[in-house]
Amino acid sequence: MTTPLLLLAAAFLLILANGFFVAAEFGLVTVDRPDAERAAAEGDRRARTVVRALRELSFQLSGTQLGITITSLVVGMLAEPALAQLLAPPLTATGLPAGAVSGVAVVIGMLLASAVQMIVGELVPKNWAVSRPLQVARFVAGPQARFAALLRPVITLLNTLANRLVRLLGVEPTDELASARTPGELVSLARHSAEAGALEQDTADLFVRTLSLAGLTAQHVMTPRVKVSALHSSATAEDVLNLTRATGLSRFPVYRDRIDEVVGMVHLKDALAVPAHERLRTPAGRIAVAPLLVPGTLPVEHLLRRLRHEQPIAVVVDEYGGTAGVVTLEDIIEELVGEVRDEHDAEGAGRPELTPATGEDGRPAWDAEGSCRVHTL
Structure with missing residues (x-):
């Protein structure tokens, strides 16, 4: 025993x-x-x-x-x-x-x-x-x-x-686990943390959007040319003030013959600096500054750096040199925090580009505005 x-x-x-x-x-x-x-x-x-x-x-x-x-x-x-x-x-x-x-x-x-x-x-x-x-x-x-x-x-x-x-088997062994995480892994981690209650949903969304910026370019966040408010170079300082009243914007591209020929960027404060009795005789082209031109393929992180250090608004040009749209710091901020509205935005300007709907066959669908960005879809 x-x-x-x-x-x-x-x-x-x-x-x-x-x-x-x-x-x-x-x-x-x-x-x-x-x-x-x-x-x-x-x-x-x-x-x-x-x-x-x-x-x-x-x-x-x-x-x-x-x-x-x-x-x-x-x-x-x-x-x-x-x-x-x-x-x-x-x-x-x-x-x-x-x-x-x-x-x-x-x-x-x-x-x-x-x-x-x-x-x-x-x-x-x-x-x-x-x-x-x-x-x-x-x-x-x-x-x-x-x-x-x-x-x-x-x-x-x-x-x-x-x-x-x-x-x-075609796999190279490693001696240690990688301590770094890919953007996709960080996105998954943030979403799981929010679902588990370890992270606020708004914080997780902001984190995910920040990581998503790495895959965006200027053409993804710009305002397309059909929505751009611009002035001909022969317009006056008074026209700048009138356009500001109509749109609520403070900066406008100035073009020579057509929108594809942007020659400058005029600011409301420069128009206000012109004496009132001279505003009807002062061309917008004279008070405009040289525009910041960026290609549509410029990554957003590089675009953000240029907007911060050069001008807060840029003209986005396509592969043919034409104007594709304009982009501002606000456009990039809205990619992070969502639509930003102020007292100058028109009524309904903040409505979503995508709204739930029902298809003809009865299945769930979405109604999308024609200007809805591809990456939003």
Whole structure:
């Protein structure tokens, strides 16, 4: 009786060791690297060990897998026969045929050993590591690093063979997980955080829109030429004031013969600076400044920089050199926060370009204005 109990005790210790390797595996995979680096920079020696382990993550994970494999095999070798031996007398007492006792005992022993192994050696450490990744990683990184260093030749050999097989599948193995995130991953993270209540929906929307700017160009955010209010170069300063009263705008392109020939940009304040008795005789072209011309393919982040440092309004030109539209800082701000209305906007100017509707076949549809931007659709 003593021998089976000793075997079970040894098997339980190995299950605990298996749990350690499982915790190490999940702890190193789920820990947030910036958190570990921040703790290491503050002087946490265990966190420094975690950071070192993360720099060779593939090797450390191979070490945990080796430890899990060894402990699982030995647990099976020790626990199942020991349990079968302990269960044989009670099963015999139940009146089972002598030939069936051994087989039943082995099956029950295997089920019991597997259940304990799964709960204590797998699920508990896994759930602990997922719930407290940095805490677990700090706890396991040191012993795991020493275990991996002790078996480095074996782990290196196994890891090299595995990497060769992975390359045959057309995938290049990496030694560590990338800590950076792509814009698409950040968008997904923001949306999931908002759904989980960890982030305000408005904040998540602003974050997503900010990331979306990277894929937009000047032609995506501009006001198209058919909606542009402009003045002929022969117009007067008084015409600038009248157009401002009519539109609520303060800046206007000035063109020579047609809108494709923009020669300047006139501002309301320049028209107001002209003495009242001279406004009817002062051409708008004389008080206009040189226009800022940008191609329609200019990325929004570069456009924003130019609008901030040169002029807050630009003329967008197409591939033929014609005027495609105008773009202002407000247009870019509206891409971030939505429609911005002020006291000069016409009634209904802020209505959505897309409204829910019902198609002829009864299915949900959308009504879109002809000026609705493609990326909005």
